[in-house]
Amino acid sequence: MTRKRRRLMVVLLGGLVLATAAVLVLTAFEDNIVFFHTPTDIATKPDLPKERRLRVGGLVKQGSWKKAADGLTHRFFVTDLTHEIRVSYKGIVPDLFREGQGVVVEGLLQPDRSFRADEVLAKHDENYMPKEVAEALKKSGQWKGDAPAAAK
Amino acid sequence: MLHRFANPTRFLRLANAVLPWLTGITVLLIATGIYFAFAASPPDYQQGQTVRIMYVHVPSAWMAMFAYAFIAVASAVGLIWKHPVAHVCALAAAPVGACFTLICLTTGSLWGKPMWGTWWVWDARLTSVLILFFLYLAFIALANAFDDASRGEKASAVLALVGSVILPVIKFSVDWWNTLHQPASVTKVGMPSIDASMLTPLMLMALGFTTLFFVLVIIRTRSELAARRVNALRSARIHAETGELETSPATGGKQS
Numbered sequence: 001m002t003r004k005r006r007r008l009m010v011v012l013l014g015g016l017v018l019a020t021a022a023v024l025v026l027t028a029f030e031d032n033i034v035f036f037h038t039p040t041d042i043a044t045k046p047d048l049p050k051e052r053r054l055r056v057g058g059l060v061k062q063g064s065w066k067k068a069a070d071g072l073t074h075r076f077f078v079t080d081l082t083h084e085i086r087v088s089y090k091g092i093v094p095d096l097f098r099e100g101q102g103v104v105v106e107g108l109l110q111p112d113r114s115f116r117a118d119e120v121l122a123k124h125d126e127n128y129m130p131k132e133v134a135e136a137l138k139k140s141g142q143w144k145g146d147a148p149a150a151a152k
Numbered sequence: 153m154l155h156r157f158a159n160p161t162r163f164l165r166l167a168n169a170v171l172p173w174l175t176g177i178t179v180l181l182i183a184t185g186i187y188f189a190f191a192a193s194p195p196d197y198q199q200g201q202t203v204r205i206m207y208v209h210v211p212s213a214w215m216a217m218f219a220y221a222f223i224a225v226a227s228a229v230g231l232i233w234k235h236p237v238a239h240v241c242a243l244a245a246a247p248v249g250a251c252f253t254l255i256c257l258t259t260g261s262l263w264g265k266p267m268w269g270t271w272w273v274w275d276a277r278l279t280s281v282l283i284l285f286f287l288y289l290a291f292i293a294l295a296n297a298f299d300d301a302s303r304g305e306k307a308s309a310v311l312a313l314v315g316s317v318i319l320p321v322i323k324f325s326v327d328w329w330n331t332l333h334q335p336a337s338v339t340k341v342g343m344p345s346i347d348a349s350m351l352t353p354l355m356l357m358a359l360g361f362t363t364l365f366f367v368l369v370i371i372r373t374r375s376e377l378a379a380r381r382v383n384a385l386r387s388a389r390i391h392a393e394t395g396e397l398e399t400s401p402a403t404g405g406k407q408s
Binding site for chain 1: 198232266328330336337
């Protein structure tokens with residue numbers, strides 16, 4: 001075996017070991033690297049910490065968004081189309097916030113299983129198109145954007 | 153084939169021939185890309201004008217990863233086959249890649265504030281790109297940390313190879329974990345979920361950034377090779393001069 005060959009082997013073997021280690025670490029992290037929990041997680045996993053801040057992500061349920069008279073207090077449901085959770089929030093919502101839109105809310109789970117958020121982030125989807133195209137899609141019935149939420 | 157370009161002189165001859173053409177193409181691509189990005193493309197149906205940040209953000213994110221892959225491959229070639237130009241290329245690409253990463257992080261933050269409602273979140277995608285930025289800095293620092301340049305090259309090459317684990321993590325972070333960052337649009341299986349009128353400026357900018365990367369790497373490699381040559385000539389001269397000084401008193405001593 002020439003020295004060149006040996007160096008190649010060392011690099012390849014090192015890469016293999018490293019890749020295996022990375023895969024193992026990442027699978028072990030699987031549940032811990034989530035940025036937010038879904039309403040289904042909240043409903044089905046009772047062991048989620050009640051005292052700790054957590055994030056819940058999903059769609060703002062169609063027809064559920066109510067703004068109080070002060071213009072700052074928002075009430076809405078966050079749904080993942082299986083389960084939903086009632087959210088209250090006092091503050092300014094981001095530009096993209098609307099019914100059917102993906103959001104991530106951060107705050108505390110209340111004893112009555114509702115959620116009090118102190119931060120609301122809008123989640124943008126991966127669709128980019130001009131306004132005219134969006135309207136044409138909606139007209140032709142091929143719209144996929146917020147269709148599932150609208151159907152509910 | 154690779155061995156032909158391991159020779160610095162041959163590399164320089166090729167680089168000098170390619171560079172003017174590549175520079176011209178880069179200027180043309182980025183100029184038309186900017187025209188399409190700012191004038192000839194429509195605002196997004198949800199984001200409005202803010203979508204235009206994407207035409208800088210996404211190509212620089214791609215280049216941040218491409219530059220790191222380039223460094224990793226060059227480092228492997230340098231470690232295994234001991235090509236003298238490979239390490240120089242890797243070092244030349246590192247600050248360029250770090251800049252692309254910084255541009256990606258900054259523009260992403262500027263987009264995030266109006267769209268998400270926050271400058272920064274610690275989700276898997278954003279955090280892994282920040283780690284990539286630190287890897288670039290570590291690579292540059294490690295390469296320059298040794299008095300003996302070849303030891304620095306070797307150490308930083310190993311770091312580059314180890315660090316390349318981050319690339320698949322960045323790419324698939326949006327699929328493996330739920331993140332605030334949206335999943336991929338262009339490389340989505342099936343129909344890309346981005347309209348043709350917006351794909352045009354994106355692709356022009358991406359191509360322009362790619363050629364820009366190679367232009368910068370060639371220029372930086374060329375100047376590094378020149379700097380090494382100057383150093384070698386200078387130290388050869390100093391050796392010759394001190395050699396003379398050392399011998400003359402000795403001979404003088406014998407005469408007296």
